[in-house]
Amino acid sequence: MKKTTVMIVDDEADFASTLAERLCLRGYDTHVVTAPADALPMLAEIKPDILLLDLRMPGISGHEILLDVRQLFPEIKVILMTGDLDREQTVDGVTLESFQYVIKPVEIKELMGKMDALRESHD
Amino acid sequence: MIEPLGMSTSGSSMNTDMLWRISGRLTALFVHEINNDLATLREKSGFADDVLAARKISDAEKMKHMGEIIDSCESRLNRAVALVRNFSHIGKNMGSDAVVSDLRGMLTALTPFFEKIARLQLLTVRMAVRQTALVAVRPYPLLCLILALFENHCSHSMSGECLVVETKEDSMTVSLSLFVRQKRESDKESWPWQGTDLSALAGTLGISVIYSEGGDSVSLSFGRS
Numbered sequence: 001m002k003k004t005t006v007m008i009v010d011d012e013a014d015f016a017s018t019l020a021e022r023l024c025l026r027g028y029d030t031h032v033v034t035a036p037a038d039a040l041p042m043l044a045e046i047k048p049d050i051l052l053l054d055l056r057m058p059g060i061s062g063h064e065i066l067l068d069v070r071q072l073f074p075e076i077k078v079i080l081m082t083g084d085l086d087r088e089q090t091v092d093g094v095t096l097e098s099f100q101y102v103i104k105p106v107e108i109k110e111l112m113g114k115m116d117a118l119r120e121s122h123d
Numbered sequence: 124m125i126e127p128l129g130m131s132t133s134g135s136s137m138n139t140d141m142l143w144r145i146s147g148r149l150t151a152l153f154v155h156e157i158n159n160d161l162a163t164l165r166e167k168s169g170f171a172d173d174v175l176a177a178r179k180i181s182d183a184e185k186m187k188h189m190g191e192i193i194d195s196c197e198s199r200l201n202r203a204v205a206l207v208r209n210f211s212h213i214g215k216n217m218g219s220d221a222v223v224s225d226l227r228g229m230l231t232a233l234t235p236f237f238e239k240i241a242r243l244q245l246l247t248v249r250m251a252v253r254q255t256a257l258v259a260v261r262p263y264p265l266l267c268l269i270l271a272l273f274e275n276h277c278s279h280s281m282s283g284e285c286l287v288v289e290t291k292e293d294s295m296t297v298s299l300s301l302f303v304r305q306k307r308e309s310d311k312e313s314w315p316w317q318g319t320d321l322s323a324l325a326g327t328l329g330i331s332v333i334y335s336e337g338g339d340s341v342s343l344s345f346g347r348s
Binding site: 012014015018019021022025056057058059083084104105106108 | 154155158159161162163164165166167169170173177195199242243244245282
């Protein structure tokens with residue numbers, strides 16, 4: 001069975017790499033991008049099943065990346081990661097609350113549950 | 124040392140609103156930074172559990188992983204402790220009247236926030252702060268004023284630039300300047316100051332804000348009363 005591919009885009013390298021190792025131990029194929037500017041080229045190259053996207057990053061914000069992902073890679077499932085979700089903020093006319101999201105610090109069981117649900121909806 | 128300067132007791136509601144806004148911003152920055160450390164610590168702790176429970180990892184590898192995890196946790200904890208201490212220093216001064224304060228200490232407390240604000244806009248910061256720069260003003264409004272000036276400056280700088288925070292003093296004055304390390308001659312004429320005008324807030328502290336003609340630097344001057 002093909003492993004689910006997950007890309008983590010987060011400028012907090014220590015956080016992202018540790019989360020990636022934990023997901024790897026749980027059978028996911030993980031990739032980490034810590035420079036937001038690299039996110040879109042890497043998405044195009046790897047085409048992950050799931051994108052874990054931090055919202056607050058230097059240079060290009062997670063919101064901008066999310067907007068591009070919706071337009072360029074609509075098949076990629078996105079889970080937002082944030083310390084504080086602004087529920088009224090919208091991306092492409094859709095409130096952030098409408099997306100799957102986890103609040104940092106991330107509870108791994110909650111994240112796994114959301115990823116499994118996305119994977120099942122994809123299958 | 125600079126003599127104490129008076130604080131207007133009839134500060135306008137505009138200044139109060141601005142102080143609240145900047146204060147909220149400072150708190151949000153602090154919470155965000157601490158939350159980043161907590162998020163990483165939770166991942167490290169969970170990873171330690173995962174490693175210990177993993178059957179495919181040898182004992183030697185587990186020991187190596189655990190050593191790395193502990194080192195990394197210690198580093199994040201030290202960072203969080205420094206943030207809390209700095210923020211506590213800021214908080215303690217919130218209600219203070221004008222007191223003689225070490226400008227360097229204030230700027231040290233703000234440095235992690237400067238770095239974060241700058242990093243979000245792909246800028247870097249260089250602190251060139253003298254150890255002996257003493258000023259006498261209400262510390263908390265001054266901290267807020269400095270933070271607001273810094274944010275203004277960042278929002279009008281270009282990616283890759285280095286912002287310098289510099290203090291200077293002579294027998295009469297202490298000054299604090301924010302400027303871009305390498306001036307952009309081409310932009311100088313077309314870059315008027317566009318940030319929030321903080322002159323009124325500074326005025327209540329008895330401080331003058333001096334914007335350079337090209338908008339590429341801003342200084343606070345603490346003169347003798």
